[in-house]
Amino acid sequence: MTPHVFDRAVIRRRRVRALALGPADFLVDLAAGELSERLAAVTRRFAVAADIGTPTEAVTSALRASGQIDAITRLDLLAGGDDGTDGAALPFAPASLDLAVSALALQFVNDLPGLLVxxxxxxxxxxxxxxxxxxxxxxxxxxxxxxxxxxxxxxxxSPRVAPFAEVRELGALLQRAGFALPVADVDRLTVRYATPLALMAELRRMGAANPLVERRRAPLRRASLIRAAELYAARFADPDGRIRATFDIVWLSGWAPHESQQQPLKPGTAQMRLADALGAVEHGPAPKR
Structure with missing residues (x-):
């Protein structure tokens, strides 16, 4: 059974609130720009593409402007009822897409292994x-x-900040889903704010406030909030008084298998000995006594 970690209905309501507050989309915009640059390194065109879950049109717009795609469909993973699940099948036929992209959405998917498959x-x-x-x-x-x-x-x-997967775990999920040539890497971004409360306000404008199913339903105590802000400022402030916030952007890429792709050599088929490649002297097994 898929663990139910994130409350999808709450995430949807938080996104609506963020739009009303005036959304903070700078992380999505940065990811969209980087995604476009990474795709530009792939010297080919993609006839049919899908943008899966990106919370704004930043990726779709960037790819349309790139000239590398002919058509793109944007899919909202939060569309549907408020049942709190996200196990519905994607509306794409098998072997129908040349390209699938997503920016800053998949971290809130309960069944990420299933979605990758x-x-x-x-x-x-x-x-x-x-x-x-x-x-x-x-x-x-x-x-x-x-x-x-x-x-x-x-x-x-009580859990206040969502858990995030490590880059190695996400790379393993790509392999498990059957992608060829899987790659996972991470970009670390440090953003500075005037105060911890300014960071929390920005997270609300991102629609990224606590989406956990197991979150405490009672309002956060004022004493806890004030103490958290004090500890944050004491531990993570720069000399000018501004505080730091870490955002790790994990990048995933993989290909649907095809016979034209580079394949690993079968055991025993290497054309050069390891000792020769290293310029070392190879010794046989030690004699038995």
């Missing part, structure tokens, strides 16, 4: 998947500050 099946042979998602040590400063503050003020700790 669906994306791989929707790609044509030698089709490309390229995505960015929040991962690694993102918002570690905020997580540490809230943990310490609530331990002091309430004697307990």
């Amino acid at each position: 669906q994306i791989r099946r929707a790609l044509k042979p030698d089709g490309l998947f390229l995505a960015a998602l929040i991962g690694g040590d993102s918002l570690t400063e905020l997580r540490q500050a809230f943990t310490a503050a609530e331990a002091e003020t309430t004697g307990g700790v």
Whole structure:
């Protein structure tokens, strides 16, 4: 059974609130620009593409302007009922896409392994998947500050910051989903804010406030909030008083398998000995006594 970690209905409501507040889309815009640059390094055109879950039109617009695609469909992963699940099948026929992309959406998918399998099946042979998602040590400063503050003020700790997958885990998921030539790497971005409260306000404008199913339903105590802000400023402020926030953007890429792709050599078929490649002297096994 798929773990139900993220409340999809809450994420949808948070996005609506962010639009009303005036959305903060700078991370999505940065990811869209980087995605376009990474795709430009692939010297080919893509006839049919899909933008899966990106919360704004930044990626779709960037790809249309790139001249590398003929048609692109944007899919909202939050569309549908408020049942809190995200296990619905993608609306793409098998082997129907040349390219699938996503920016800063997949970190809030409950069944990410299942979604990756669906994306791989929707790609044509030698089709490309390229995505960015929040991962690694993102918002570690905020997580540490809230943990310490609530331990002091309430004697307990409730989850305030969503868990994020590590780059190695995400790379393994690509392999598990059947992608060929899988690659996972991470870009670390440090953003500075005037105060911890300014960071929290920005997260609300990103629609990224706590989406966990197991979040505490009672409002955050004022004493806990004030103490968290104090600890944050004490531990993670620069000399000028501004505080730091870490965002790790994990990049995933993989190809639908095709016979034209580079294949690993079978065991025993190497044309050069390791000792020769290293310029070392090869010794036989030690004599038995």
